[in-house]
Amino acid sequence: MAPTATTPEFLAVHGPPHRALERRVIATGAPGLRLRFYPGVRPDVRQVLKAFARWLRREVAFRHPVRVTVVPHATVMGHDGAAGWAVFLIPPEDYAAGDVVRIFIGGGNVEVLERHYGFGAEEALDGLIHNLAHEVVHYEQWRDGKAVTERGVNRRAAALVSRFLASSPRPRPPSGGVLP
Secondary structure (H helix, E strand, O other), X not given: OOOOXXXXXXXXXXXXXXXXXXXXXXXXXXXXXXXXXXXXXXXHHHHHHHHHHHHHHHHOOOOOEEEEEEEOOOXXXXXXXOXXXXXXXXXXXXXXXXXXEEEEEEOOHHHHHHHXXXXXXXXXXXXXXXXXXXXXXXXXXXXXXXXXXXXXXXXXXXXXXXXXXXXXXXXXXXXXXXXX
């Protein structure tokens, strides 16, 4: 992917982003947070995100069906705008019951952070759960009828991640990055 005026070069060099194009109405049942993993997502990424999602369900009121799709790409992008590590797709004005609120996460960013930026496996996985927390905070803004902005989002996301890490011991990956 070539860098553009909206996509920073450090993201552009890690391959094309996954484009978040899906049907708008997806039958999901009751409100809540659900994870969906594409083939090729590393087992340690799956395990950490599942543990974090389990914890998030107790901490955040998900009053709508929220589906988090985790792809093996390093970056994702919505219908418009720049690519990033994760994206919250703001539901349209005509949002109706049964429509899914969608978040996309680039699960491949863990490998990029490890190989190209010198992160340890633990740091990279913590960064990934921060990405999910960041997008969940955007969901909270939308859910509460507030403007979806970046103001205070990283602070709230970091607080969620800190509380999760303090309250939920999780297995740490060995140096190879894959949990048994």
